[in-house]
Amino acid sequence: MGGMRRTKQREAILNELLNADGPLSVAEIHERAGCGLPGLGIATVYRTIKALREEGGISVVELPGEEPRYEPVGLGHHHHFRCRSCEQTFDLEVCPVGIPTGTTLPGGYSVEDHSLTLYGRCSACVKP
Amino acid sequence: MGGMRRTKQREAILNELLNADGPLSVAEIHERAGCGLPGLGIATVYRTIKALREEGGISVVELPGEEPRYEPVGLGHHHHFRCRSCEQTFDLEVCPVGIPTGTTLPGGYSVEDHSLTLYGRCSACVKP
DNA sequence: GTCTAATTGATAATTCGTTATCGTAAACTA
DNA sequence: TAGTTTACGATAACGAATTATCAATTAGAC
Numbered sequence: 001m002g003g004m005r006r007t008k009q010r011e012a013i014l015n016e017l018l019n020a021d022g023p024l025s026v027a028e029i030h031e032r033a034g035c036g037l038p039g040l041g042i043a044t045v046y047r048t049i050k051a052l053r054e055e056g057g058i059s060v061v062e063l064p065g066e067e068p069r070y071e072p073v074g075l076g077h078h079h080h081f082r083c084r085s086c087e088q089t090f091d092l093e094v095c096p097v098g099i100p101t102g103t104t105l106p107g108g109y110s111v112e113d114h115s116l117t118l119y120g121r122c123s124a125c126v127k128p
Numbered sequence: 129m130g131g132m133r134r135t136k137q138r139e140a141i142l143n144e145l146l147n148a149d150g151p152l153s154v155a156e157i158h159e160r161a162g163c164g165l166p167g168l169g170i171a172t173v174y175r176t177i178k179a180l181r182e183e184g185g186i187s188v189v190e191l192p193g194e195e196p197r198y199e200p201v202g203l204g205h206h207h208h209f210r211c212r213s214c215e216q217t218f219d220l221e222v223c224p225v226g227i228p229t230g231t232t233l234p235g236g237y238s239v240e241d242h243s244l245t246l247y248g249r250c251s252a253c254v255k256p
Numbered sequence: 257g258t259c260t261a262a263t264t265g266a267t268a269a270t271t272c273g274t275t276a277t278c279g280t281a282a283a284c285t286a
Numbered sequence: 287t288a289g290t291t292t293a294c295g296a297t298a299a300c301g302a303a304t305t306a307t308c309a310a311t312t313a314g315a316c
Binding site: 062063064065068081083084090092093094096097098099105106107108109110111112113114115116117118119120121122123126 | 190191192193196209211212218220221222224225226227233234235236237238239240241242243244245246247248249250251254
Binding site for chain 4: 005006007026042043046047050067068
């Protein structure tokens with residue numbers, strides 16, 4: 001982290017983001033980082049996220065109807081899976097969208113980009 | 129519309145939804161219906177949308193990072209295109225997602241459903 | 257260890273979308 | 287048409303997420 005002081009709060013927050021298997025919301029970061037650091041304030045989570053974003057370390061992930069989530073930059077093109085049971089969001093490597101950038105669709109829509117979210121049950125929620 | 133009175137406000141709002149080429153937000157409905165009906169109140173738009181939803185005539189469409197939008201029910205499986213220039217949202221017929229319901233992905237994710245949004249320029253914004 | 261400025265946690269304030277309130281206007285009924 | 291009841295528009299109130307404030311704490315420099 002650039003010109004910021006190294007505090008245990010920021011370490012904890014960044015670690016959760018780096019170790020997560022999907023993008024995390026403010027509430028999720030607060031809950032997870034707060035496990036090893038009781039008393040962690042929600043304002044600190046907001047402040048740290050803002051700082052990490054400004055220095056380009058993390059980026060926002062928006063899913064339909066959800067609060068913003070955050071993930072480290074540099075993950076490359078990927079999509080997300082939302083478990084309807086445990087309500088966690090996971091990274092996926094697959095990209096089953098057969099529309100390269102530059103394609104023009106019927107109707108004249110020139111495609112630059114896309115966002116895909118898959119819904120269902122994660123493995124932990126399917127097993128039991 | 130079921131047990132509601134037939135007012136010009138409700139006619140105008142329902143017409144905009146039926147004639148639109150994509151789902152509309154509350155602000156978009158208010159603006160469009162307000163053209164032929166100056167003075168249309170925003171509360172009336174909210175009330176009418178709520179009533180139409182309760183009687184099953186329209187449903188919500190959530191796009192990443194956007195306010196809820198509304199569209200008539202019965203359109204079948206489809207996705208949406210968001211123009212980054214005019215910021216309008218359009219219906220698409222294509223579904224370029226090759227993942228049938230019931231598929232299990234690497235990692236054990238059991239897929240039930242998906243939501244896809246394409247981004248780019250609509251034909252009107254590409255031409256000029 | 258001491259000093260100083262950045263950071264923290266608690267919480268007040270803000271923002272924005274939505275809902276509730278209320279007096280006036282308009283739609284259905286007889 | 288007159289009467290009754292629903293709907294309207296304006297705006298206050300609300301809820302949830304985010305940001306600002308501020309006294310107390312702590313990291314980093316000397």
